[in-house]
Amino acid sequence: MSDLDPATLVEAASLVRSGKVSSVDLTLAALERAEATHARLNAFIEIDRDRVLMAARAADTAVAEGRPLGSLHGVPLAHKDMYDHAGKITGCGSKIRAGHVATANASVIDRLQAAGTFSIGRLNMSEFAMGPTGHNHHHGRAINPIDSTRITGGSSSGSGAAVGGGVVLAALGSDTGGSIRLPAACCGVVGIKPTQGRVPRTGVMPLSFSQDCVGPLARTVEDAFTILKVISGPDGKDGTCVDAGLSPLSEDVSAIRIGLGGGMFLDGLTAEVGAAMDETIAALGPHVSSVSDIDMPDFGGIAELANVVAMSEAAAVHFDWMRERPDDYGPQLQSRLAQALAVPAPIYLRALQIRARMLEEFLQVAFAACDAIVVPVMPFVAPLDAEVNVGAGPRMNAVLAGMTVFTRPFSFLGLPVVTLPVKNSNGLPVAIQIVARPWREDIAASVARKLETVLAVGRFQPLETIRPAA
Amino acid sequence: MDKIREAMGLLARTYLGREASEEELSAMGQEMARDAAWIAPHAFGRDGGMFHLETNSFYAILNAEVPE
Numbered sequence: 001m002s003d004l005d006p007a008t009l010v011e012a013a014s015l016v017r018s019g020k021v022s023s024v025d026l027t028l029a030a031l032e033r034a035e036a037t038h039a040r041l042n043a044f045i046e047i048d049r050d051r052v053l054m055a056a057r058a059a060d061t062a063v064a065e066g067r068p069l070g071s072l073h074g075v076p077l078a079h080k081d082m083y084d085h086a087g088k089i090t091g092c093g094s095k096i097r098a099g100h101v102a103t104a105n106a107s108v109i110d111r112l113q114a115a116g117t118f119s120i121g122r123l124n125m126s127e128f129a130m131g132p133t134g135h136n137h138h139h140g141r142a143i144n145p146i147d148s149t150r151i152t153g154g155s156s157s158g159s160g161a162a163v164g165g166g167v168v169l170a171a172l173g174s175d176t177g178g179s180i181r182l183p184a185a186c187c188g189v190v191g192i193k194p195t196q197g198r199v200p201r202t203g204v205m206p207l208s209f210s211q212d213c214v215g216p217l218a219r220t221v222e223d224a225f226t227i228l229k230v231i232s233g234p235d236g237k238d239g240t241c242v243d244a245g246l247s248p249l250s251e252d253v254s255a256i257r258i259g260l261g262g263g264m265f266l267d268g269l270t271a272e273v274g275a276a277m278d279e280t281i282a283a284l285g286p287h288v289s290s291v292s293d294i295d296m297p298d299f300g301g302i303a304e305l306a307n308v309v310a311m312s313e314a315a316a317v318h319f320d321w322m323r324e325r326p327d328d329y330g331p332q333l334q335s336r337l338a339q340a341l342a343v344p345a346p347i348y349l350r351a352l353q354i355r356a357r358m359l360e361e362f363l364q365v366a367f368a369a370c371d372a373i374v375v376p377v378m379p380f381v382a383p384l385d386a387e388v389n390v391g392a393g394p395r396m397n398a399v400l401a402g403m404t405v406f407t408r409p410f411s412f413l414g415l416p417v418v419t420l421p422v423k424n425s426n427g428l429p430v431a432i433q434i435v436a437r438p439w440r441e442d443i444a445a446s447v448a449r450k451l452e453t454v455l456a457v458g459r460f461q462p463l464e465t466i467r468p469a470a
Numbered sequence: 471m472d473k474i475r476e477a478m479g480l481l482a483r484t485y486l487g488r489e490a491s492e493e494e495l496s497a498m499g500q501e502m503a504r505d506a507a508w509i510a511p512h513a514f515g516r517d518g519g520m521f522h523l524e525t526n527s528f529y530a531i532l533n534a535e536v537p538e
Binding site for chain 2: 210300338355
């Protein structure tokens, strides 16, 4: 790491604050990485060189004049193309919104700017954040920074590629069924899907209003948690956002009881994922109060339930364009949105009823004897592009469901999850989810940080298969 | 199966004002089959098990967990 490529957000902010490195130099270095890797990663839909350099110069002036500085002053980031920046395009990875100019900042962008950060560009994503593989009919897929033959995961595909590829230290993603956790897992970085209602969604592209969560991808647990702290809490506009407080990370996890999620979370694990789980639990054991198998309630139909809620709400958001501009969607998204027409209203509402009962049961049963639950993110490592690039073909639903089989349940239940790479398996990351009770992101993140220290997996490097995007 | 396709086509014509593509019809049919198998007969609903359950209960349960 050099001063122009610091390892963490905290280090970057410290360098700028101390005057050791200017924000302009830090930003120019990030822009250079973004431009140099564009052909290889396709992480950005737009790089905003002029505007971001103005922001960096203003940040340096503030340092020089001794003005009060935010906690992340002068640090360049980049965000998924679905967060409003006043006067800029929020394209949602789509053709339909490709020219939409926002009139105000999203609340989370306001908060990140108040903390002193700015965005160097709009990151690639699945069209309208619908697609766990990260494919995009209009912009092409972002490329996995470790292995170009494999997917980044989605829908926060550019966020995974940009953070995993070392372009920026952190990025906002969004998660409705796994869209932060899957790219974090495939690209070897940390992701946090917060509790439903932790982070306001004002000025954020809607997908499924009852399951959408805003959260970070970052290189370290502490960095991801730092971003979460900045963006959390009610904004007075998003009525679903709750003032829940966020406890700090704790070095000491010795009182935490770890539960191992069995049942469906053992189905179809590949050998490398199974081995990674075993090694992770063995490494964590000495540092926590206990590790034990837990009772898991019957999750029967949870993928279908979560999907019905997501598709019904998405179709409501997209209804007019489904009527008026169907051909402006990519084929896969057009088919997925049409699915919702086959969902009668009582089935959608029944799914919401079941959601409440399932959460109640999960809290009572699964968390009866533990404080955090550990399960894999996916049953396998990042799939090959050729395996999952199915468009709207007959395998579409099976492939999409297979990607999200371990992530969707916790979206449906609204629970906080921290995703962490725990093993380097022949160069590819294997990642886990650490799930906590509602509003206890601090517990999940503290366990994750302990594992991060104990396992010392480190950053993932590009394999020899890496090559420019097609 | 033909009747399901006809029904799906009718839904598209009625609500979207256009013919559905083959891919859309297929996706709609698969959705209906999955929901019929997993959601309609869900065990939580047996014997009126959700008669008093409002959909907003989810948020009440979640928010009851907010730390003091």
